[in-house]
Amino acid sequence: MKKLAKADHLEMYRLLFLTRHTEERMVEYHHHSPLTELPHVSIGQEAISVGACYNLREDDLILPSLRTRGAFMVKGISSRQMMAGAFAKVTGSGRGKNTSHHLGDRKKGVIAGSGIVGGHIPLGVGTALAAKLRKKDYVSVVFFGDGATNRGDFHEALNLAAIWKLPVVFVCENNLYAISTPASYHVAIKDIADRAAAYGMPGVVVDGNDVLAVYNESQKAYDRARNGEGPTLLECKTYRWRGHSERDPRDDRPKEEIEAWKARCPVKHYREYLLSQGIATEEELEALDESVKEEVKDAIKFAEDSPYPPAEEALLHTYATEKDVM
Numbered sequence: 001m002k003k004l005a006k007a008d009h010l011e012m013y014r015l016l017f018l019t020r021h022t023e024e025r026m027v028e029y030h031h032h033s034p035l036t037e038l039p040h041v042s043i044g045q046e047a048i049s050v051g052a053c054y055n056l057r058e059d060d061l062i063l064p065s066l067r068t069r070g071a072f073m074v075k076g077i078s079s080r081q082m083m084a085g086a087f088a089k090v091t092g093s094g095r096g097k098n099t100s101h102h103l104g105d106r107k108k109g110v111i112a113g114s115g116i117v118g119g120h121i122p123l124g125v126g127t128a129l130a131a132k133l134r135k136k137d138y139v140s141v142v143f144f145g146d147g148a149t150n151r152g153d154f155h156e157a158l159n160l161a162a163i164w165k166l167p168v169v170f171v172c173e174n175n176l177y178a179i180s181t182p183a184s185y186h187v188a189i190k191d192i193a194d195r196a197a198a199y200g201m202p203g204v205v206v207d208g209n210d211v212l213a214v215y216n217e218s219q220k221a222y223d224r225a226r227n228g229e230g231p232t233l234l235e236c237k238t239y240r241w242r243g244h245s246e247r248d249p250r251d252d253r254p255k256e257e258i259e260a261w262k263a264r265c266p267v268k269h270y271r272e273y274l275l276s277q278g279i280a281t282e283e284e285l286e287a288l289d290e291s292v293k294e295e296v297k298d299a300i301k302f303a304e305d306s307p308y309p310p311a312e313e314a315l316l317h318t319y320a321t322e323k324d325v326m
């Protein structure tokens with residue numbers, strides 16, 4: 001496992017704060033002038049995307065969930081592209097046709113998401129099978145929520161991945177709710193990671209609010225995958241601070257529960273770690289904060305100023321052409 005240098009720590013912190021600030025600004029913007037994208041933000045869960053994607057190679061593939069904003073950023077989707085996508089402008093990665101829920105970029109190793117909860121989990125098994133058949137050592141990383149683990153897709157996917165020993169890592173973002181249904185109601189076991197045993201793969205519980213814990217466990221899982229030892233299920237325990245989406249009509253979660261998780265903020269936690277360990281100074285982190293704020297401000301301006309796609313592009317990317325096929 002690569003040892004993290006100071007520059008890595010600073011970059012991980014920057015990515016955490018970039019994810020946080022991007023989504024805070026999107027929420028703010030959305031409530032005074034609705035975006036085309038209905039934000040389903042990952043505020044409170046950022047350490048999972050950043051920890052699991054940091055140090056992934058360009059050819060490693062990610063299959064995002066509906067709440068994996070940071071993963072796009074770590075994989076190299078720019079703030080401008082991301083924001084323009086949310087505004088449905090032609091400069092977004094899908095040329096105005098998709099928001100982050102369906103954002104894909106094959107060159108950066110991002111496979112477009114699906115509106116069907118959990119529907120992409122078997123696709124990650126397919127991309128991992130492709131790696132094995134082609135004798136390539138890239139890994140596929142699939143992100144999904146706790147609710148998705150009750151779909152048949154999840155179970156079929158894990159079984160196939162395990163029997164074929166495929167290079168895929170399943171990352172469950174267990175934020176304790178599927179819209180308004182508590183995980184304690186929809187799963188009869190405490191740890192979703194326990195389900196891995198039924199398929200014959202390691203299941204690991206990780207503190208999903210600790211970016212270094214997520215990084216360390218995911219690196220072990222990627223090493224296993226690249227060495228031909230097969231898949232791993234990582235269950236990252238976390239919590240979303242906001243409602244399911246920015247149009248959540250009611251959020252009945254207990255106020256004390258929300259406050260208790262806010263006290264375990266992944267961004268603040270990592271910031272304090274870097275300061276207490278003498279890895280970074282207050283001034284260095286403040287400079288990063290300022291650069292992120294500028295970057296997001298620029299991205300919003302870019303998105304506002306960009307045009308919508310022209311009508312002639314309505315059918316572009318609707319059907320695959322020969323050159324689109326891998």
Ligand SMILES: Cc1ncc(C[n+]2csc(CCOP(=O)(O)OP(=O)(O)O)c2C)c(N)n1
Pocket residue numbers: 065066067115116117144145146147148149173175177178179244
């Ligand atoms: C097959 C399917 N059923 C229901 C929905 C509606 N839906 C969208 S998100 C969601 C909850 C997903 O919960 P979870 O997997 O825990 O992810 P989280 O939103 O908590 O990140 C549901 C039920 C859907 N999109 N697809």
Ligand SMILES: [Mg+2]
Pocket residue numbers: 145146147173174175176177178179
């Ligand atoms: Mg959930």
